[in-house]
Amino acid sequence: MSTEQQQAHRPGPFKLPNKAHKAGRHRTKGQVDRDCRxxxxxxxxxxxxxxxxxxxxxxxxxxxxxxxxxxxxxxxxxxLNRAPTLVTIISFNAELDAARVVEKLAACDPESQSVASERGNITYLHVPRFRGRYGFVCPLTTHLDNVLDCLKVSDVVLFVWPLEEDLTETQSLLMSTILAHGLPSSINVVGDIPSKGKQRDQLRHTVLQLIDSWSLNKDKIYDLDTDANALQLLRQIQGIRKRPTVLQRRRPHLMVEKMEPINVRHGLCTLKLTGFLRGPHMDANKLIHIQGLGDFQLEQIDRLKDSLPGAKGSNEEVVVLKPDENQIDLNTEVIPDPMDAEQPNVDDMLKAEVFTTEKETKLVPKGTSSYQAEWIVNDDEEENDDDDEEDDDDSMEDESDEDNEDEFAPTDLKGPGFYENEGMDIDQMTVAGTEGGEFDDMDIDKDDVKKYRKERENEQFPDEIDTPMDQPAAVRFQKYRGLKSFRTSPWDPKENLPLDYARIFKFGNIKHTKKLILKELENEPENGKFVTHGDYVSFYVKDVPAHIVNEWGMDMPMIVYGLLKHEQRMSVLNVVLRRHFTCNLAIKNKANLIYHVGYRRFEANGIFSQHTNGDKFKMERFMPNDNGPFVSTMFAPICFGPANVLVFYRDENGAQHLVASGSVLDMNPDRVILKRVVLSGHISKVNRRLAIVRYMFFNRDDIEWFKPVELYTPQGRRGHIKESLGTHGHIKCLFDQSCKFY
Structure with missing residues (x-):
């Protein structure tokens, strides 16, 4: 056959296309590592x-x-198995309290051995058949601080649920607080449930619904009716997968079971604290934090022999560790030099961040700095009069006053939005404003009605303030500035800082510093002088008030934490919060609140601000009522996140109410928080683009002072003050478009 007679093959109508190549789904590095095992x-x-x-x-x-x-x-x-498994028991069942649960678990095995600590706050249990040791803690549910302190160091939490009833209001509030704080591994327990029958199924279904309403793990419910069931619960506690929190993984911690004062002199003593150390390694050069007391230095660490039943690999010899010349000091603040004009608010070992702005050429008076020139507005930008505007002026003055007043009197004209930088002052970790005004009195108002009315007024008319009649507005608002753009207008964070800002520490690169500190936890000290997880140790704490030993109750747990590097230093702490759904109080800005930040607990008067993007943030006069996030800023010790934050409000009776929860945002002293003030006026006359406004100012000097600031209307019209009319504060305004107020 010749080439001309050959024809290419053509597929028929039933020919199927070839299968496409499937590259497979994308897997992350973590998924690949888990698959490779x-x-x-x-x-x-x-x-x-x-x-x-x-x-x-x-x-x-x-x-x-x-x-x-x-x-x-x-x-x-x-x-991990050297130290007893620390279990916190929280009972919501009046018939089966936490102490009875411990009794049933101790009596389920005749070979088990039960020992109580010297302070009586921990009950140790050794079960030979499981080769396990347990430490049970039963905090009082009426004391919220004790419950939270025990949860921070516990390996497992036992919840004892009621059978036929829901949680009370107090128990529900406690449960919501615990969930907002964070939980380790949890186990659900019930009591007095029938062994079999239809009633047993109904009761179990009721308990499962109650547990599911709190979004807890409900795979297995354990009861304590028989010894076999109690042994099964002990086996589950021993074999459950422990989920330590970030606080437990990154900071060594110890629950004190023995307290003894030594060398009492001049009201101070060396306090000897004994217990099992948990978490990463600890050496004598580090600082410690006693929950509720503060930061201290160590005089000595003793690694003792574990004398409890069932000890594994206990040390026969006592090892003594003493600090050397590298011991961290307790300096929390920088001591500024009063003769130095600069404020040394930057840590010496880290680079300082330099504020830079784009330069713009302007005609300014001699001696004006580049930053001051940013606030000078050229007259050419504001004055754009033409012949049409002059015709509008003549026609406006011929109109009737009564007609325009009746038509436009109910409408408000939003005046300029002025902003002031919120200054902060250190005084027992509180924050005080620098400008005295209507909202600057931060004492808690006893009259709830007055506070609720202010909050409602702030929601309806945000940031609006009446112009004072007893003093010039230029004097009252002399610390405020009119920003042309809240997002792009520059604001130097180093401007007009209070003297106390020279006493705090600032990091040039907080992320890099945190990375170096966490890397030190992975590497053990080269000298080998340290104690690690599971060691039975005694801490000798220097310069502790001697009266603490007598005032610290037996039912109050004492928790000791090892601090990371720099965590004793003071800085500006920013935390992201959300209002708790149970809070219906009107919380004013700078109100005195109790903050639980990680392992610390202190009182502070934080400044509320919006949680948005940018380099400037608007201050909130009240805690937002919506579920959106907001930021609270205060002077506080450094705390490397992530760390949970709980905020409580103390009422007149001393009771604490949970008002917000969140986490640590950063330690940034350069966060600019601006207080916004809006001056409003009423429309008297309108003619196209011109309008006469009254009740915004009351004298001619104030009008000239605020003339460069832009005006805006609720309908979105933009304009500026053209001139003043008369001597009673009436102003003529010119807008970019024809004004219609309705």
Whole structure:
């Protein structure tokens, strides 16, 4: 056959297309690591090593690496099991309280051994058949601080639920506070449930619905009716997967079971605190924080022999650790030099951040700085009069006053939005404003009605303030500025800082500093002088008030935390909060509130501001009622996040009410918080683009002072003050479009 007679093959109508290549779904690095389960390929070795080793040697090196990792993991698990599993019992069942639960668990096995700590706050239980040790803590549910302190250091939480009734209002508030604070691993327990029958199923269904309403794990419910069920609960506590919180993983902590004062002199003493250390390693050079007392230095650390029943790998010899010349000091503030014009608010070991703005050429008076020139407005930008506007002026003056007043009197004209930088002052970790005005009295008002009316007025007319009649507006609002654009207008965060700002610390790069500090936790000290998780230790704390020993109740848990580097220093702390759904109080800005920030608890008068993007943030006069986030700023010690934050309000009777919850945002002293003031006036006459406004100002001097600031209307019209009319504060305004107020 010739080439001309050949024809190309054409597929028929039933020909199917080839299958497309499927590359597979994308997996993240974490998913790939979980799928590999620790297995590695020989190609993962470094390039330099592969050049020197052959295939067999690379495989041997890989097997050696896996063996070392396996050995390290086994040692870590052994250390985790050295200390007794700390269990906090919270009972919502009046017939089965926490103490009775401990009694049933201790009596379920005849071979078990139960020992109480010296202070009586911890009950240790050793069960030989499970090779496990337990430490049970039963805080009083009526004391919220005790419950939260125990939860911060517990490995497991036992919730004892009622059978046929819901939680009371007090119990529901406690449960919501616990969930906002954060939980480790939890187990659900019930009591006095029938062994079988239809009633048992109904009761279990009721309890499951109650647990599900709080979004807790409801896979298994344990009862304590028989010894076999109690043993099953102990087995579950021993084998449950522990989920330590970030606070437990990053900071060494200890629940004190023995307290003893030593060397009492001049009202101070060396306090000896004994207990099991949990978390990362701890050495004598670090600082510690006692919950509710403050930060202290250590005089000595003793690693003691574990004398409790069932001790594993206990140390026979007592090891004494003492601090050396590298011990961290307790300096919380910078001591400024009064003869130095500059404010040393930057840590010496970190670079300072320099504020820079774009330069713009302007005609300004001699001696004016570049920053001051930003607030000078050129007359050419504001005065844009033409012939049409002059015709409008003549026609406006011929119109009747009564007709225009009746038509436009109910309408408000929004005046300029002025902003003032919120200054802060250090006084027992409180914040005080620098400008005295209507909203600057931060004493808690006893009259709730007056406070609610102010909050409602602020919601209806945000930031609006009446112009004072007894003093010039230029004097009253002399600390405020009119921003042409809240987003783009520059504002120097170093301008007009109070003297106390020279006493705080600031990081040039907080993320890099945090990374270096966390990396130190992974590497053990080179000298080998440290104690680690599971060691039975005694801390000798220096210069503790001697009266603490007598005033600290037996039912109050004492928790000791090891501080990370720089966490004793003072800075500006910003926390992101949301109003709690149970809070219906009117919380004023700068109100005295109780803040639970991670392991710290203190009172502060925080400044509320919006949580938005940008470099400037508007101050909130009241805590927002919506569910949106907001930021509270205060002077406080540094706390590296993530860390949970709870905010409480103390009423006249001393009771605490949860008002907000959130987390730590950052430690940024350069956060600019601006107080906004809006001056409003009433329309008297309107003719096209011109309008006469009254009741915004009451004298001619104030009009000339605020003339460069832009005006706006509720309908979105923009304009400026053209001139003043008369001597009683009437002004003529010119807008960009024809004004219609309706």
């Amino acid at each position: 620790g297995r590695k390929d020989v190609k993962t070795l470094s390039i330099r090593t592969r050049r020197d080793l052959n295939r067999t040697e690379r495989r041997k090196a890989l097997r050696s690496t896996l063996k070392n990792q396996r050995k390290k993991l086994v040692e870590q698990n052994r250390n």
